[in-house]
Amino acid sequence: MSVFGKKTTVKDQIRANDKQLRKAGRDVERDRRELEREEKKLEAEIKKLAKTPGNKDAVRTLAKQLVSVRKQKARSYAASSRITGISCQQKAMGANVKLADSMAATTKTMASMNRLMKPEDVAQNMRNFEKAAAQLNMSEEVVNDTLDDILNESGDEEEGDAIVNQVLEEIGIEIGGAVRGAPAPAADSLAAEKTSTMTDDQLMESLAKLRAM
Known part of the structure; x- marks a missing residue:
């Protein structure tokens, strides 16, 4: 009308x-x-x-x-x-x-x-995201493992335990007798373990892995 x-x-x-x-x-x-x-x-x-x-x-x-x-x-x-x-x-x-x-x-x-926003495009984007996330997690694991190989030195764990025990004793917390009575590592043994670091070849190999990622 x-x-x-x-x-x-x-x-x-x-x-x-x-x-x-x-x-x-x-x-x-x-x-x-x-x-x-x-x-x-x-x-x-x-x-x-x-x-x-x-x-x-x-x-x-x-x-x-x-x-x-x-x-x-x-x-x-x-x-x-x-x-x-x-x-x-x-x-x-x-x-x-x-x-x-x-x-x-x-x-x-x-x-x-x-x-x-086509459904097939959204689904493909989600698959791409999941794939990229998986690759990122894998890369992060490789980086972490490589850094651990480079930075990790023998004796670090024992030294960390000794420092923790010392701090606990300073603030008045009783620690177990087994820990208190544990024999301290020999000076010669600690010195030998500290000197047993990664070889040059191992260090170069780890750095090459990082550059290749």
Whole structure:
């Protein structure tokens, strides 16, 4: 549907209908107020005539008019209720239209994301990531092993135990008798172990492994 070449949307139609419903509701309320004024006027006239003898027919005629006015007023209340119900239904319809528009926009967004992020591409990226992570872990292990071979010297563990025991004794912590009574390594033995470091060939081989990674 279009007016003067302009396409009418559902929102435009709902807005126009709402405007008409509000106008109809105001018209019905105005008519009902007029009926209420007429009702009070008739009631007053009926009471006035009823006090005067000989006005029985006039009172009956005004009473019939009063009944008609009251029926018309009841119809106006029914019409107001009907207008209110239609307005509520239209508001619900407008909410559904907004919901449909939101769902359409969401669907379009999801479709765009699916075009950008294809499932097979995501799966391939995940496989590549896992492969790279595995290679990185392997490289890290090789580096750590090589550094341990270069830096590790015999006697380091024994010296570390001796330092720990000394610190524990200084802060007043009792250590086991076996550790306290353990014989200290001979000076000659320690000197021999300290001098037994890696050979030049082993050191060069380890450095070559690092450069090749």
